[in-house]
Amino acid sequence: MGFNPLEEKGISPEKQVMNWGQMNIEPYDKHSVHPYTRTRVILANGAEFEGAWFGHQFSRHCSDTTVKQKLALSRRLEQQQQKLINCLIPGTESTLEVTLGYEQVAVDLTAWLARTEPDETVKAALDFALLEDFDHLYRYSNLIEMTEGKDPRDVVGDYTEIFPGRPTVEEHCHPLDGIRAHYDKDTADIVTKLHVLTIVAAEQQTMNFYMNVCNRPENMLARGLYQEIGMIEEQHVTHYESLADPRMTWFERLLLHEYNECHLYWSCMQTETDERIRGIWEHMLDCEIGHLHAAAEMLQKYEGRPAESVLPESLPAPTKFESNKEYVRRILESQVELRTDGTGYKPEDELAADARYFEYQKMVNEDGRVPSVQVIEDHVHEFGGEYRLSTEGEHPVARLREKQTAR
Ligand SMILES: [Fe+2]
Ligand SMILES: [Fe+2]
Numbered sequence: 001m002g003f004n005p006l007e008e009k010g011i012s013p014e015k016q017v018m019n020w021g022q023m024n025i026e027p028y029d030k031h032s033v034h035p036y037t038r039t040r041v042i043l044a045n046g047a048e049f050e051g052a053w054f055g056h057q058f059s060r061h062c063s064d065t066t067v068k069q070k071l072a073l074s075r076r077l078e079q080q081q082q083k084l085i086n087c088l089i090p091g092t093e094s095t096l097e098v099t100l101g102y103e104q105v106a107v108d109l110t111a112w113l114a115r116t117e118p119d120e121t122v123k124a125a126l127d128f129a130l131l132e133d134f135d136h137l138y139r140y141s142n143l144i145e146m147t148e149g150k151d152p153r154d155v156v157g158d159y160t161e162i163f164p165g166r167p168t169v170e171e172h173c174h175p176l177d178g179i180r181a182h183y184d185k186d187t188a189d190i191v192t193k194l195h196v197l198t199i200v201a202a203e204q205q206t207m208n209f210y211m212n213v214c215n216r217p218e219n220m221l222a223r224g225l226y227q228e229i230g231m232i233e234e235q236h237v238t239h240y241e242s243l244a245d246p247r248m249t250w251f252e253r254l255l256l257h258e259y260n261e262c263h264l265y266w267s268c269m270q271t272e273t274d275e276r277i278r279g280i281w282e283h284m285l286d287c288e289i290g291h292l293h294a295a296a297e298m299l300q301k302y303e304g305r306p307a308e309s310v311l312p313e314s315l316p317a318p319t320k321f322e323s324n325k326e327y328v329r330r331i332l333e334s335q336v337e338l339r340t341d342g343t344g345y346k347p348e349d350e351l352a353a354d355a356r357y358f359e360y361q362k363m364v365n366e367d368g369r370v371p372s373v374q375v376i377e378d379h380v381h382e383f384g385g386e387y388r389l390s391t392e393g394e395h396p397v398a399r400l401r402e403k404q405t406a407r
C-alpha cells in the first residue's frame, strides 16, 4: 500500500502559524552539507514561492470573500515555510556558490524528471532545457574560480560534471519559438502534472533569483553573465509553463499545487541524509497534508467534485536527487544542436535560412561582447585553460572539447 495524503490527518492550517523563533532556525554548515541537501532546500524554497504566488494570482481572479480568506490563510503559511527553508542556506555561502547550487538543481532535477516522464512532449521539453542549464553551471563555475578563487567541486561534489552543454550564446531563441504544446488534463498521467508543476517552480525560482541578484556583483562581466543567463531562465519558464493544460480550474490547480508539495516533502524525507533537516521535511509534509485537505474541501464545495476524482490512490514514486552523468552525456551527444522552431525542435542546420532564430541571435549577440563567451575567454587568459570537471572521459561532442592551449 502506498502513501495517500488524503487519508492522513496532518496538521490543520489554524495550528500551523509559527512564531519568529520557530521560523528563524540555524542554517546548515556549508562545509559539511551534502550537495543534494542544498539542492533539496533550493527546490523546496522554489515550491513554497510558487505556492504563495499561485495563491496571490488565484485571489486576484476571485470575487468570493470566503475563498479569498481561505487563500490568505494558506498563503501566510506557505510564506512561513518559504522563509524557514530559504534561511537554511547560510550567509557564509556567497551568491555565486548559491548560484552553482541552483544550476545543480536544474541539471539533476531535470534529468531525473526526464528519465521518469511518461509523456513524450514533456520529456522532450525537459531534455531540451537540461542541456542549457548544464551549460550555465559551466559558465558560472569559470566565473567563481576567477572572481572568488573557489573550486566549484566544493559545492557540487563529484555528482555533477562541469563542461559545456548547449552553449549559452546559442540558447537565445526568438520569443515566438518559446511555446510548447500542452498536455491534456483529462488524459495526462498524474506524474506528468506533478513534473510540470515541479520544474516550473524550480525554473521560476531561478529566474527570480537572477532577476534580483544580477546587481550584486561589482564586476561588470559577472553582472552581464547574470543578465544573459537570467534571460534564458525567462525562456525556460515560458517553455515549461506552456506544457500545463490551462483549462484546469483554479480550484483544481490549487489542489494539484498542494498535492505536489505533499509529494515533494514526502520525497525529501525518504532521501535526506541530514537528520535535523529530515525532521523539517517531515513536519512540512504534515503541514501540506493540512493544506491539501483545505483545497479538497474547496473543490468539493465550489465545484461539487471530490479530490479523488483528480488524484490517484497513492503518491507516485518519489522524486530523487542523484547523479545523472551518463544520462546528461547521452542527451548532449544526441540533442546539443537542437533549436526550438514553432512549437517543435529542429537541428540548427535544418532551420530555414530566414528562420526567426537567426534573426534573434543577430539582435542579441551582434556586438560580439557576449558575457557567456567572455567569461571563458577571460578564464583561459588568466589561468591558461578553462575550468572543467570531467570524471567520465572526454566531452561527448567533438566541437565542445577544450582547445589545447599552453597551460
Ligand atoms: Fe508549502
Ligand atoms: Fe540555468
Ligand SMILES: [Fe+2]
Binding pocket: 106, 129, 133, 203, 206, 232, 233, 236
Ligand atoms: Fe533553467
Ligand SMILES: [Fe+2]
Binding pocket: 051, 078, 257, 258, 261, 287, 288, 291
Ligand atoms: Fe502548501
